[in-house]
Amino acid sequence: MFRSAPMPHGYTNRTTRKGPVVSKTYRGPGAALRCETEMRVLTSLAGCLPVPPVLGGDGTRLTMGYLPGRHGQDLIALGLAEPVLAACGRMLRRIHAIDPGLVLPAAPLQPGAVLVHGDYGRRRSPPAGRNEPMRVGLAGAPSS
Numbered sequence: 001m002f003r004s005a006p007m008p009h010g011y012t013n014r015t016t017r018k019g020p021v022v023s024k025t026y027r028g029p030g031a032a033l034r035c036e037t038e039m040r041v042l043t044s045l046a047g048c049l050p051v052p053p054v055l056g057g058d059g060t061r062l063t064m065g066y067l068p069g070r071h072g073q074d075l076i077a078l079g080l081a082e083p084v085l086a087a088c089g090r091m092l093r094r095i096h097a098i099d100p101g102l103v104l105p106a107a108p109l110q111p112g113a114v115l116v117h118g119d120y121g122r123r124r125s126p127p128a129g130r131n132e133p134m135r136v137g138l139a140g141a142p143s144s
Contacts, residue, residue, distance in 0.1 A: 024064070
């Protein structure tokens with residue numbers, strides 16, 4: 001039988017793992033909206049990016065499948081900064097290549113808009129296979 005245990009490197013929300021299932025409870029202002037948004041975005045990105053499968057959610061709790069891997073920060077601490085940051089750059093390129101209308105169909109899109117990860121970097125990036133938030137928004141191209 002699996003015991004529920006907090007996942008390392010949690011920053012804002014409470015994220016626990018019990019065997020192959022990760023549960024994330026959102027905290028603070030706008031918790032329900034952030035939970036709903038992440039559930040929608042992860043579902044939309046399935047098959048496009050290595051994101052955890054959404055198993056369910058209600059209110060402020062999201063349940064996902066576990067993605068095995070090592071946290072980027074741990075790998076950097078082992079002296080692997082160059083490959084970790086290169087992997088982050090490749091993943092960010094993949095995020096920017098996705099049509100934002102597929103992920104945020106109700107959002108008003110300006111020409112040149114790209115999908116962005118709201119808190120991207122070595123601590124919150126999918127390449128290492130962690131169940132971290134996929135905060136997504138839009139960045140419009142500067143008007144000419």
